[in-house]
Amino acid sequence: MLRALLIDLDGTLVDTAPELALALNATLRAWQRETVDEETVRGWIGDGARALVEKAFGGPVDEAVWQHFSLVYSEVCGLHSTLFPGARELLQRLAGDGVRLAVLTNKEAAFAHRLLARHDIADLFDLLVAGDSLTVRKPDPAVAGHALAALDVPAEEAALLGDSVTDVRTARAAGLRAWIVGHGYPAGEFAGADRPDAFVGSLAEFDPRSLAGGEARRPIH
Structure with missing residues (x-):
């Protein structure tokens, strides 16, 4: 689930x-x-x-x-950027199904809020945890932990969608499943412990619920 x-x-x-x-x-x-x-x-x-x-x-x-x-x-910010194909529809579908959505970014909060607002997707999210929201940033487990606590959802009923090794490590540290998009800025190599649970080829065709049955990884201490 x-x-x-x-x-x-x-x-x-x-x-x-x-x-x-x-x-x-x-x-x-x-x-x-x-x-x-x-x-x-x-x-x-x-x-x-x-x-x-x-x-x-x-x-x-x-x-x-x-x-x-x-x-x-x-x-x-938000004027010379574009949503990846299917992003808005994915967020709308998940929010409509009652899935809680949170942004986890190392981007500064002021810029992140502006970006979400200018692309008209801010209202689809329940929470934003930015790079300056806490004293630590991704991949520190406290970042995802803070989001899960705020959403009141356990790790085994959540997952992280990202584009980089940092996102995989963030998920692993918090005991979350890690799903990685095929586009984006994938710094690092997805190998060994940094390999995600699944690669997402297209946001337009992505159904997270089809990947939600597997067990989440145990947190790394």
Whole structure:
């Protein structure tokens, strides 16, 4: 039985690489740095926007750099990104069936809320746990644990849908099933302990309930 689905945001539901690259390159140019292509940016997505900026600048950045990026990204966030095919319909179907939905993202909360609102899917979620919502981030088990506690759903009746090894590790640490989409920004190799329970080829054709019968993995302590 599936009562809750925890879902990653960037690369899983929304293709945000174009707008992140736009804001990042505007910031790099402002500091007279060499710009990067969108494919490079895709490989950097997953640890939050600040980590993205630090990767582009080669290390920790001054607050002025971060504020410049934040200003530009706030303006374009949700305007140059697209929902992956079938994402909206999947969320509507699950919400209509009474499945509790939560976003689990390392993206900063302000950006995540803006992205959900601009793509008109915010009302489909019961909860958002962002990269700055807690003192820890994915793949720390406390992130999924916090979401499950807030939703009042045990791990064996929930699963995590994502696009990266970080998402698999988040699921494993919390005793959740891990389902990985075929699109997105899959940093890392899905092998060994990092192999998910299932790969999802298309959100449009995905029925989580068909995968909900197996036992959840035991938490990693």
